[in-house]
Amino acid sequence: MTALSRTPSPLPLPQEDERCSADDRKRRTVTLFRTSPLLLDCGQPLLDVRVAYHTYGEAREEATLVLHALTGNSAVHEWWPDFLGAGRPLDPTQAYIVCANVLGGCAGTDGPSELGDLPISLRDMARVGRALLEHLGVRRVRVIGASMGGLLAYAWLLECPDLVARAVVIGAPVRHSPWAVGLNSAARAAIRAAPGGEGLKVARMVAMLSYRSPQSLAQTQVGQRRPGVHAVTSYLEYQGEKLLARFCERSYLTLTAAMDGFQPNDAELAAIRVPVLAVGISSDVLYPAAEVRAGAAAVPNATYWELDSIHGHDAFLMDSGDLPVRVGAFLHQG
Template identity: 80%
Template sequence: MTAVSRPAALTLPLQDSERCFSGNPADLKPKTAVLFRTAPLLLDCGRALSDVRVAYHTYGERQKEATLVLHALTGNSAVHEWWPEFLGEGRPLDPSRDFVVCANVLGGCAGTDGPAELGDLALSLRDMARVGRALLDHLGVQRVRVIGASMGGLLAYAWLLECPDLVERAVVIGAPVRHSPWAVGLNSAARAAIRAAPGGAGLKVARQIAMLSYRSPQSLAATQSGQRTPGVHAVTSYLEYQGEKLLARFNEGSYLALTGAMDHFQPEDAELACVRVPVLVVGISSDLLYPAAEVRAGAALLPNAAYWELDSIHGHDAFLMDAGGLPERVEAFLKGP
């Protein structure tokens, strides 16, 4: 069974950005490619897909070597919108020097084929890595440095296992080598909420569950104490706002598919021991979702990994909220021999 063929690549509308990228304005525009036209993509579930649409951003001049950014669960390919501390001249992702690529993952809802096109099927992170590799082939990229945080960090491990000949080095931020029962349990509760209340209400609750795991008690005490309106706790208003905001831009089918792919990514220690390229693994001191000790233990399974810890009270989301010395550490590693 194959996806519906499309006669040509589509152009997606440019979304407004709250933060302006100071590089080439053309880099702000999303692009699309239709891949697997002559040979299908065989998914791990056994289904074959043809004419797979992939939406992506590139920054800088096209080169044979690139830096590939892998986005988080509800993220997208517009790195200039959500990671301005990392993207720009003199930063770790420097378009004046590097060719930077970020693609929306298969199964998402930001332009790449997702549930609306694929229906209800099981996807894997390895499937997503294969799609990403096909995109890099389409762009003429022969070697790549990979950087991913959260789900993007898990996906970076999939890249290391699926594409060892292509990856030169990798940065994994706030992600373990595989999901623990704790992480699977949180995702299971979120999926149960979506299935129990389809049509949007469940997705809002799923987001509220996730947001609690993305922050820490200290972070919420510092930012969401007291009442924002009479009789309503500030943290309650915050969670409701986050649920509404996600509902406006995300798809419950994508949430089910992507969290399922994350939960089922369970590489064996022996596979990880075969990863020979340099890897920088970053834990976050107050991370409740992926505790620093768990991230550090995963790094120890890699023969050529270095571990560094970001000290922040803001939990898992510190890589977005409170990057501290992380950009400098990542830039030094990416520039390494």
């Protein structure tokens, strides 16, 4: 199977600031596995896999690899401004930073249409990422990922232990629990029951409830924004519409299934030897802090730290507090 040939549309670029150059903000694409196929965990080979990515800073053999969340993309400057920029944990003046849209996504990398809706795994994504790093001449990485990106960071530790020097996992467990699988199962059922967009909006509404916390919603979504409609209802409807405008329901099905399928056993986790910083979030109801802490305890060289916030799982994006300082100090050790 080969990827379709097409010209990607560029992402809109924000106003230039000190965080990265105009060239850094350009999305690039490369076609990998031209001669030797990517063998998926499902047993199917793929040739000519297109990958979309961003890089920040001067190219070098060591890099910091950023792994995005479920509905994210490779444009770190758009969704993680607290982390990217001079003096921040992801400093393009001091390090070479790479982020790619994952296999199965819908932001430039081959997605379900090109894959023929084949099932993919997080380990498949890591193998694609490894090929990208080889293309870029990178031989060693420090990995940082949050949410799905955190799960993917563990997949990198298992799939590419020779490449990873250290890893930061934010708001993610070592494997998906029945609770997380159940939420994704409900989301996929909504999409299948109402294809064409309505199901994806409902899936996003359900997901947003797991991304925030009761305390967060009580503080930010009180009362009504329009007559007869609760503020939280308006908020969830808006989030559903916003995701529908930028994301693909088939990618949502593919990526959530890949997350649910990531179930490393304790022996695999015990074999991880690189230093890991695992960050839990005190009010996270999707991946409770106790679950993140317990998972980190199964990794021999992991350190656990907890971000204190009322804003739930999404605190790593909206209420980062001391997180940038903690992450920066860990990434720059060694």
